[in-house]
Amino acid sequence: MTFVQTTRTWWWLVHKDLLREVRAPRVWPGMLLLGVVLALVIEMQVDLPREHRTSLVGGLFWLAAFFAGTVALDRSFAGERDDGCWQALLLYPVAPATIFLAKTTANFLALCALDVVLIPAFILFSDVPLLASPGPFLAIVLLANLGFSAVGTVVSALTNGLQHRGGLLVLLLLPLISPVVLGAAQATRLLLLGETGGEWWRWMQLLAGFAVLFVAMGALLFEFVVED
Amino acid sequence: MLTSVDMPLEARALSRLRNGRMILDQVDLTMACGQIVALLGANGCGKTTLLHCLAGCLRPTAGQVLWFGQSPQRRPASHRLVGLAAHEACLYSELSAAENLLFAARMYGVDEPQRRVEQLLCDTQLASHSARPAGRLSKGMRQRLSLARALVHAPPIVLLDEPFTGLDVASREWLEGWLDQQRDQGRAVCFTSHDEEQSLRFADQRFELCDGRVLPLPAPRPSPSSVRFDTAGQVVKARSA
Amino acid sequence: MRYVTTLLPASFIAALTSVALVMIFLWAPREITMGDVQRIVYLHVAVAWCGLLGCVAMGLMATMYLVRRRPGWDHGSQAAGEVGWLCTTLTLVTGSLWAHEAWNTWWTWEPRLTASLILWAVYAGYFLVRSSIEDPQRRARVGAVLAIVSMADVPMVVMATRWFRGMHPVSPEMDPSMRWTLLVSVVAFTGLFSWLAVVRRKQLSLAGRVLSLEQQSEGVVRWEP
Numbered sequence A: 001m002t003f004v005q006t007t008r009t010w011w012w013l014v015h016k017d018l019l020r021e022v023r024a025p026r027v028w029p030g031m032l033l034l035g036v037v038l039a040l041v042i043e044m045q046v047d048l049p050r051e052h053r054t055s056l057v058g059g060l061f062w063l064a065a066f067f068a069g070t071v072a073l074d075r076s077f078a079g080e081r082d083d084g085c086w087q088a089l090l091l092y093p094v095a096p097a098t099i100f101l102a103k104t105t106a107n108f109l110a111l112c113a114l115d116v117v118l119i120p121a122f123i124l125f126s127d128v129p130l131l132a133s134p135g136p137f138l139a140i141v142l143l144a145n146l147g148f149s150a151v152g153t154v155v156s157a158l159t160n161g162l163q164h165r166g167g168l169l170v171l172l173l174l175p176l177i178s179p180v181v182l183g184a185a186q187a188t189r190l191l192l193l194g195e196t197g198g199e200w201w202r203w204m205q206l207l208a209g210f211a212v213l214f215v216a217m218g219a220l221l222f223e224f225v226v227e228d
Numbered sequence B: 001m002l003t004s005v006d007m008p009l010e011a012r013a014l015s016r017l018r019n020g021r022m023i024l025d026q027v028d029l030t031m032a033c034g035q036i037v038a039l040l041g042a043n044g045c046g047k048t049t050l051l052h053c054l055a056g057c058l059r060p061t062a063g064q065v066l067w068f069g070q071s072p073q074r075r076p077a078s079h080r081l082v083g084l085a086a087h088e089a090c091l092y093s094e095l096s097a098a099e100n101l102l103f104a105a106r107m108y109g110v111d112e113p114q115r116r117v118e119q120l121l122c123d124t125q126l127a128s129h130s131a132r133p134a135g136r137l138s139k140g141m142r143q144r145l146s147l148a149r150a151l152v153h154a155p156p157i158v159l160l161d162e163p164f165t166g167l168d169v170a171s172r173e174w175l176e177g178w179l180d181q182q183r184d185q186g187r188a189v190c191f192t193s194h195d196e197e198q199s200l201r202f203a204d205q206r207f208e209l210c211d212g213r214v215l216p217l218p219a220p221r222p223s224p225s226s227v228r229f230d231t232a233g234q235v236v237k238a239r240s241a
Numbered sequence C: 001m002r003y004v005t006t007l008l009p010a011s012f013i014a015a016l017t018s019v020a021l022v023m024i025f026l027w028a029p030r031e032i033t034m035g036d037v038q039r040i041v042y043l044h045v046a047v048a049w050c051g052l053l054g055c056v057a058m059g060l061m062a063t064m065y066l067v068r069r070r071p072g073w074d075h076g077s078q079a080a081g082e083v084g085w086l087c088t089t090l091t092l093v094t095g096s097l098w099a100h101e102a103w104n105t106w107w108t109w110e111p112r113l114t115a116s117l118i119l120w121a122v123y124a125g126y127f128l129v130r131s132s133i134e135d136p137q138r139r140a141r142v143g144a145v146l147a148i149v150s151m152a153d154v155p156m157v158v159m160a161t162r163w164f165r166g167m168h169p170v171s172p173e174m175d176p177s178m179r180w181t182l183l184v185s186v187v188a189f190t191g192l193f194s195w196l197a198v199v200r201r202k203q204l205s206l207a208g209r210v211l212s213l214e215q216q217s218e219g220v221v222r223w224e225p
Helices: A003-023 A028-045 A050-082 A086-091 A096-126 A134-159 A165-176 A178-192 A198-226 B047-055 B076-081 B097-107 B113-123 B139-151 B169-184 B196-202 C002-027 C036-068 C071-102 C111-131 C136-150 C153-163 C176-217
Strands: B009-018 B021-031 B035-040 B062-067 B082-085 B157-160 B188-193 B205-210 B213-217 B226-229 B235-239
Touching (some): A028 A096, A050 A086, A050 A134, A050 A178, A178 A198, A178 C111, A198 C136, B021 B035, B021 B047, B021 B205, B021 B213, B035 B047, B035 B169, B047 B082, B047 B157, B047 B188, B076 B082, B097 B139, B113 B139, B188 B196, C002 C176, C036 C111, C036 C136, C036 C176, C071 C136, C071 C176, C111 C153
Parallel strands (some): B035 B205
Antiparallel strands (some): B009 B021, B009 B062, B205 B213
């Protein structure tokens, strides 16, 4: 398959997932609602002066984002299996890596949609200007979502079809994405404190490094994940 | 004499182990072009497992599956040679009949996918339901749509898992006519069933799966004329029996 | 033959470990600020190194399983993971004992400790998933993929003290006799835990064969490529 054909196939796979979600929303409403509820519950418990909250909000935001994001990851492959379409998907003359990249893209878009709702929610509830430096914050968001969606897609595919799938997914996912969570939380904290010097760049490098590593690992390993 | 390259589908000493149990045990099977093969057996004997191994969905524990002499393992491109209509319809409920076929056509890289979809919808008498979501189609319509999806890329090998289950009389008659049509077009068709009478009506070869082994049953009719396909699934020569 | 393949290596490792213990508790000098508590470091560094090595070995053998599909590689991967998890647990325990004396706290969220705890949780997740799959081939394949992904955590543990500011000591100044004790301890415990992993791998292979024989006697055939 040429690069153009692969790109087209990737696009049709992503298009199919987005179309299904638009026609019969199964994932996004639950994920968005959970995100807002988490933001509310977390902010209710944090009763600190504003200057102390600033150093905490970054970590709390990413905690809420990742927990709510697991809803999207959990349904990522369950939706295919529910309709009996998972096998059909594997029968197409499409490389497993392409399927992985398409699923990762769909999950990435879901996480971005979650952030679009979560960011205003946290700004409203915590009174901390998360978007004071929009460019660097956007970079953190995109890299964190990329790393999370890549490793989450692999883990979701692995645990799909297992007993206690939902519980296993979270148990497996959180330690594995901890470099991404750490990187995103620390980079956000430093950004909110206005410290975008050497340490901030180191956290960004960690975040970017793991995001790229997880995407590469997922693409290479996915054929073994989907094998039966 | 037909060699492996001439045989569209061949299973050699195919074994599949699951949870310590040998579901398939040294199965040998060959199919020629323009032939309908019926695979019979009781519920739970492993027919679906065998079909999925032949389709390349399941990796055999031992042995090989060959499509025109080549193994499909780790070669996604070769999946163009096979169309599978599984027991589940494998259709996205939210997408319409036409959208399901269009998606499959795009995945298989079919030229002019829109035209191909329209043709298939006519062939399967679903043209008037093309805009209806697949989740709202009747069982018979979903079955026909699933068959259309299996054929969207015109594969030389077609595998059907219990295609007659749950169909009314009219749908069954339509399906039998459709199977005859696939045979006449030179395809190698294999379907599973637990209804022996049905297989006697139009199968060219019959096998029974029992205790993981495939046993040939008496052929109900002589071998038909066949066409030959090359490894890309294109017709190269027709010859009569 | 058994003497050469089993008793001789075991004896050598036992002797080396004994030498290491003697050096740790009797030969190495007493540290000025922490006194005898500092001797935990010789064990702590050794088991920490083995914990990381276990994760890498688990991942490498998992890769070999995916390539070759022989159960022996899966057994080796599982054995390395079990020993690695044990070592990581010991790392956290010995580290806490040392931290209580050095930092007056059992735990602190500094980079290397946090990364080590994450490694421990990664191991835990790996075994949790393996235990939830009945089919041996599927268990081996899923475990292999997880083991390879888990290796991504190892650089984070190793580089945590270099990338980020933290309290965990990084290559502190040491008396030459202390360095020798540390070196011998690391070599001895690496040998000990490697031997444990080899024994465990044999155990797993035998368990597989026993299961196969049991299933054969019940009329179920088990495949052993």
